[in-house]
Amino acid sequence: MTGLEPPLLALRETIGEIVPDLRKRALAIDTAPADMAAHLGSPAFRAICDATVPKRFRSGPTVFDQFETRSYLARIVATVELSRGDPGVLTASPGPSLAGVVVDALGSEEQREMFYRAVADGPLWTFFAMTEPDRGSDGTAVETTLTKSESGDYTLVGAKRYISNGARGAIGVVFARTGPSPLSLRAALIRQPAPGLTSRPLDMLGLRGAYLSELRFDGVRVPAGMVLGSHLPLSRRGTWGIARTFNIMRIHIGAMAIGLAYAAYDYVASCLPGAPGHHMQAARLDAARQLLYDAAAAADKDPDDAYRPSVAKLHCTALAIGVLRWAVVALGPGSLLAHPLLEKWRRDAYAFEFMDGTTNVQRLRIARTVETARSQR
Amino acid sequence: MTNRITACEQAGYLDGLAAGLAQALTDVEIVAAPGGTAAVPADWASDGETIPHSLAAREGVAFVRVPAATETTATLTELGVLLGAARLGATRRLADHAVAHLSGRTSGGEPTIRKQLVLGTLADLLTEVEALRVQLMVSAASAETVADVHHRITDLDWEAAKLLGASGYLADSPGRSCHVSELVANCWVAG
Numbered sequence: 001m002t003g004l005e006p007p008l009l010a011l012r013e014t015i016g017e018i019v020p021d022l023r024k025r026a027l028a029i030d031t032a033p034a035d036m037a038a039h040l041g042s043p044a045f046r047a048i049c050d051a052t053v054p055k056r057f058r059s060g061p062t063v064f065d066q067f068e069t070r071s072y073l074a075r076i077v078a079t080v081e082l083s084r085g086d087p088g089v090l091t092a093s094p095g096p097s098l099a100g101v102v103v104d105a106l107g108s109e110e111q112r113e114m115f116y117r118a119v120a121d122g123p124l125w126t127f128f129a130m131t132e133p134d135r136g137s138d139g140t141a142v143e144t145t146l147t148k149s150e151s152g153d154y155t156l157v158g159a160k161r162y163i164s165n166g167a168r169g170a171i172g173v174v175f176a177r178t179g180p181s182p183l184s185l186r187a188a189l190i191r192q193p194a195p196g197l198t199s200r201p202l203d204m205l206g207l208r209g210a211y212l213s214e215l216r217f218d219g220v221r222v223p224a225g226m227v228l229g230s231h232l233p234l235s236r237r238g239t240w241g242i243a244r245t246f247n248i249m250r251i252h253i254g255a256m257a258i259g260l261a262y263a264a265y266d267y268v269a270s271c272l273p274g275a276p277g278h279h280m281q282a283a284r285l286d287a288a289r290q291l292l293y294d295a296a297a298a299a300d301k302d303p304d305d306a307y308r309p310s311v312a313k314l315h316c317t318a319l320a321i322g323v324l325r326w327a328v329v330a331l332g333p334g335s336l337l338a339h340p341l342l343e344k345w346r347r348d349a350y351a352f353e354f355m356d357g358t359t360n361v362q363r364l365r366i367a368r369t370v371e372t373a374r375s376q377r
Numbered sequence: 378m379t380n381r382i383t384a385c386e387q388a389g390y391l392d393g394l395a396a397g398l399a400q401a402l403t404d405v406e407i408v409a410a411p412g413g414t415a416a417v418p419a420d421w422a423s424d425g426e427t428i429p430h431s432l433a434a435r436e437g438v439a440f441v442r443v444p445a446a447t448e449t450t451a452t453l454t455e456l457g458v459l460l461g462a463a464r465l466g467a468t469r470r471l472a473d474h475a476v477a478h479l480s481g482r483t484s485g486g487e488p489t490i491r492k493q494l495v496l497g498t499l500a501d502l503l504t505e506v507e508a509l510r511v512q513l514m515v516s517a518a519s520a521e522t523v524a525d526v527h528h529r530i531t532d533l534d535w536e537a538a539k540l541l542g543a544s545g546y547l548a549d550s551p552g553r554s555c556h557v558s559e560l561v562a563n564c565w566v567a568g
Contacts, residue, residue: 131543134482161543162543202547203547203548203549204546204547204548205432205546205547205548205550205552205553205556206546321535325528325531325532328559328563329528332411332412332567333410333411333412333563333564333565333566333567334410334411334412334413334414334445334563334564335412335563336559336560336563337412337414337428337430337440337560337563337564338412338413338414343560346556346559347556350535350538350546350556351546353539354542354543354546358539358542359539360492360494360495360498363494364494
């Protein structure tokens with residue numbers, strides 16, 4: 001098991017201090033996810049950005065400078081605590097978000113500098129665009145094309161759907177295909193607005209702060225320098241980086257789910273101390289958080305391992321649904337209307353199922369890992 | 378009672394959750410709800426008395442404050458049975474949407490509906506619908522058993538909604554009824 005050293009415990013405690021600010025913005029952002037003016041200068045958004053931008057790109061001294069925040073374990077510790085405030089507010093925040101994970105994995109030093117400087121000069125939203133209409137988040141099924149022209153630049157054509165902050169993101173990562181082979185999947189940095197790029201927010205049932213959006217690319221020009229991974233060997237430019245990114249994303253999704261479940265647990269404890277079943281819920285949550293920490297620590301050593309991230313995502317998303325169901329029953333009939341935060345979290349909890357591989361996708365990945373290991377013996 | 382259960386399920390299946398709710402509330406004299414909030418068809422409530430909820434409104438359901446019931450009466454248990462049937466009908470309606478959705482998608486070169494994991498989920502879902510319908514018919518006098526049916530319908534709705542993928546998480550998708558159905562049960566069913 002992965003124990004947290006004192007610096008990570010201190011990081012967790014520091015992030016815990018902004019939980020009340022996250023929590024107090026939760027319902028307003030759920031009601032009006034497009035209206036961000038009142039939140040842009042908030043302690044919550046500032047802290048999220050400070051904690052997720054690498055130290056050397058931060059615009060000034062921050063409380064997070066004393067911590068190592070770049071390991072996967074540190075990021076997961078932070079994500080659980082931030083989501084314990086509210087996962088909707090976390091996903092509504094400006095900052096590098098998951099696009100930063102791709103830039104870290106596939107970007108050249110120059111591209112990282114360009115991306116993180118832009119984010120640090122914000123507030124600025126970013127987006128990670130993989131999922132396509134009718135195709136889901138299956139990287140092998142991507143139909144968006146990135147075609148090289150005689151000038152050496154590229155042209156982007158296609159569409160993406162269910163993209164967090166897609167309609168308000170100023171820069172993001174878009175996955176597209178340069179040809180039919182498995183090695184032809186590439187990621188490109190795209191700025192918005194751009195000629196040929198249109199976007200619109202989608203009206204979702206929950207996690208509405210994420211501002212899930214649809215993006216359409218009708219001949220968007222992409223300078224060659226904006227295509228990620230060109231400095232890497234051919235085998236590491238696309239699919240490899242995507243697989244690595246998805247591994248850490250899955251642990252992140254699990255961390256958001258467990259943070260949300262902790263929030264509901266805390267809420268019930270404050271309304272009804274000693275509610276029936278609370279010991280069991282606490283034990284399950286603490287165990288799930290440990291599972292996440294173990295997966296993140298393992299990813300720091302081997303980011304290409306797909307087994308632990310899928311286990312973490314599968315278990316944590318299901319557990320969050322169960323804890324929210326317990327919370328609704330514990331607070332009794334009429335609780336969903338009497339407690340608007342609980343009603344919002346109940347809706348939010350369903351979102352994690354659809355992010356970066358559904359339950360069935362994770363089940364298949366886990367089973368195939370076992371099958372592959374057996375065939376290699 | 379069996380005929381009324383069937384009528385509520387059919388209304389929920391053919392015309393949606395609000396229609397099933399209307400059928401369940403017909404001829405049931407209710408003056409109080411366990412949580413102090415009544416879920417009713419939207420056209421039964423006047424504008425000034427409702428608790429605003431945009432997703433429920435789009436599903437044709439409104440919430441109205443009423444006195445809190447201090448005990449689960451036989452009438453409330455009867456309503457719980459009829460409401461369970463209405464929700465089951467809405468679950469079947471959601472499952473139909475899921476089957477249509479998955480039949481129009483392909484995965485790995487074949488229709489997604491033919492994938493074994495999907496077929497397994499669908500079979501479990503339909504089996505649970507059959508079992509819950511019978512439980513409503515044979516256990517109508519027990520508030521605890523009726524509450525059990527409602528909890529299981531909530532879980533079942535989620536299994537059906539998952540089959541729709543992210544498209545079922547859009548506010549105007551059939552998946553919306555899954556959440557509103559739980560809200561309705563949370564108003565009327567204790568335990």
